[in-house]
Amino acid sequence: MQQAVTQWEIYTHTVQHPPTISGRVRILRGAYSPQLDVQRDVIVYLPPSYHDADQRYPVVYMQDGQNLFDAGTAFGGQEWHVDETMENLATEGIEAIIVAPYHGGEKRIQEYNPFPHVWRGKGQLYLDWLRDTLKPMIDRDFRTLPEREHTGILGSSMGGLISMYAFFHRSETFGFAGVMSPAFWIGSGAIYASLQDAPYVDGKIYLDNGSRETSARRMNALLIKKGYNPCGNLLYVVEQDAEHTESAWARRMPDALRFLLGK
Structure with a gap:
């Protein structure tokens, strides 16, 4: 059986695609998944204070890693600016480790479909x-806060679908979820039946969509009925005139992470 690569490298680039990276970013090339029998790169962003202190940090697992940090690898050259966002949030006292596996290319729609x-x-x-x-x-390799209340999952579109599913069906691991422009239409709305009878799970949920794309309003209503509080552990945002794009998710990312990581 193949073994996962354990050598974390400083994120580098090719001459053809100079990176647009802020802060300390590491990459693990060819991480192996025995569950899926595939390899993929994984990017890790480390907070500004990581090498200046011995503290531990919350962790957010984000889908579509190649789209989050570097315009040279992002879809259509439009990145989410997660690194710049985290660097700015650090000045507000909000820091976290971001773990961002690359998606599976043509297999993405399967991997993010539960x-x-x-x-x-x-x-x-x-x-x-x-x-x-x-x-x-x-x-093992980084100074994390490993408990579920300090471990979140976030994604957009299909990545939003799998993030919402994970919050309820892997609740022993994930204590908060960011669900951006979710593809809840998959399987004629199979996610609704999946969550209808699922027990209430303690934690925060950020949910959003643009006004020019499929609405997540039905899910917001389901979550409120289930007991989530729009003034507390649930935030639903509709961005006017926003479409289903990387740039829209980049715009909404700072407030999403403020909500999920802030006290």
Whole structure:
């Protein structure tokens, strides 16, 4: 069996694609998933104070790692500016480690789809990889706060779908979730039936969409009915005139992380 690479490197670039990186970013090339039998790169962003103190940090696992930090690898050259956002939030006293696996390319729609009966979804195996393989590696190699209340998951579109599913169905691992422009239409709305009878899970949920894309209003209503408090542990945002784009998620990222990571 192949073994996961354990050598974290400083994030570098090719001459053709200079990086647009702020802060300390590391990359693990070819991390192996025994659950999915695939390899992928994983990017880790470290807070500004990481090498100046001995403290431990909360961790946010974000989907679509190649789109988050570097315009040279991002879809359409539009990155989410997660590194710049985290550097700025650090000046407000909000710091966290960001763990960002690359998506599986053409297999992305399967890996972020938790419903095996819909297009042979493998999302549950993907979440098993995060929980059973990647998270133990991250907790071993970096100074994390490993408890669920300090561990979150975030993504957009299909990544938003798998993040919402993970919050309820991997609740022993993830204590908060960021769900941006979620693809809740997958499987004719299979996520609603999945969550309808799921027990209440303690933690924060950030949910959003642009006014020019499919609304997450139905999910917001379901979560309120389930007991989540719009003035406390649930924040639903609708950005006027925003579409389903990387740049829209970049704009909403600072407030999403303020809500999820702030006290």
